[in-house]
Amino acid sequence: MLKKRLIGMVVVKNGWAVQSFGYKKYLPLGKPECIVENLDRWGADEIIVISIDRSKDNLGPDFDLLQRLAKLGIDTPIVYGGGIRSVEEGVKVIQVCADRICFDALLHSNLNVVNELAASLGVQALIGVTPLSLNDEEVELFDYQAGTTKIIKSDELIKISNTVSELLVVDWRNEGQPDSFDFNLIDRLPSFNVPLILFGGISTVKQMQALFSNENISAVAVGNFLNYKEHAIQNFKERLTDMPLRTAKYENSIIEIS
């Protein structure tokens, strides 16, 4: 049986890992490599690294960071997002380090590139990122580059989701705030053909249990809240044994936490 995934999210700004709050306030954490290395050691099911300033500043993917991550030789799948503008850049991101890529701006600026990426890399390598929120029961999409929101219709969301293998839905307003994920957002989303990854304001076991119980949700991503405690992934998994998750393992031990 396919397991649900507990994903570690690493937000990178100006080359540094940061704690992010609502896509507008940031606190430095340190070198992204150190955070990624910890998440790998703690047994994260996947690690998403997003360089949030690369598209906004038209810098392209952060290949220096990707090369540093590749040198770590970690055993955990890496998803990279940030600055991908073309098929060539997406392919190079995979060649340098990542197992999969994710993107937000590209979904709205050039779906042809997304389709070409699928032809080159396989659709399974692609994750679409959609920062969403609810306003008077309407689903709104946040445009990070412009700093504005606009209503996004269900058919538009479905069209986007059909170009990727999973959709990463970000509750951007509540991102970084503990126990604040807006569950009403899920209820207002259309029925997708692809599974959802959820991120933003997810910090408690109770929230995770509720989300993992939803058959349309394949994974939950956690950012800030994994950095407050050593072995945070294991700590969550120890308390989620009733959920279909992979058992967490310590890197230097064969003892399973059950």
Next chain:
Amino acid sequence: MSRITIGIVDYELGNHASLLHSLKKLNYRVLVSDEPSVLDQTDVLILPGVGAFPMAMKALKEKKLVSYLQQQAQINRPIIGICLGMQLLTEASYEGRYTKGLGLIPGETIELAEPLSHIGWNNIDRVNSDSILEGVEGKVFYFNHSFAYEGPSSYIKFTANHKKKITVIVRHGSVVGLQFHPEKSQAAGRELLNKLIIGMIDA
């Protein structure tokens, strides 16, 4: 026995860094090359791959590696295909357009129907026992694919269940295909890779 050398077949699709690190952690000597003269110096060939089947076959043809790999299989050289690498071992794939593969394992690569992709960690179930794959039953590995093997059941060693059975390990003599990524499957992946390499050399 002298130190075992693994040859990673480099046809410029996907990244080799993780596989290279995994093999080095297991204390193997590793050569990454597209040159038959270099790959000839190794004990086991690994064909990795992330991407689409037609592009991968095109790259293998351009590097004149198709006939080399077919010849190596004929002389019973151990060959392991990983993910797309496993699919390339088959006779053909329907990804994008019908494309002939290496033909080292009877069967074809077909698109997954509902669900469309098999992404994440899944445990594997034994179909046919195999001495080089003992102890692998029930272990959990990382998958990331939208196409899968379909062929004679005699070559199928393990499957995974994702609403239906998906073939995840195939073997035909000295050729083994793994649909998952052992190099991205943490301790379970390294254990399997080690077991497989030693088993294939001793076989």
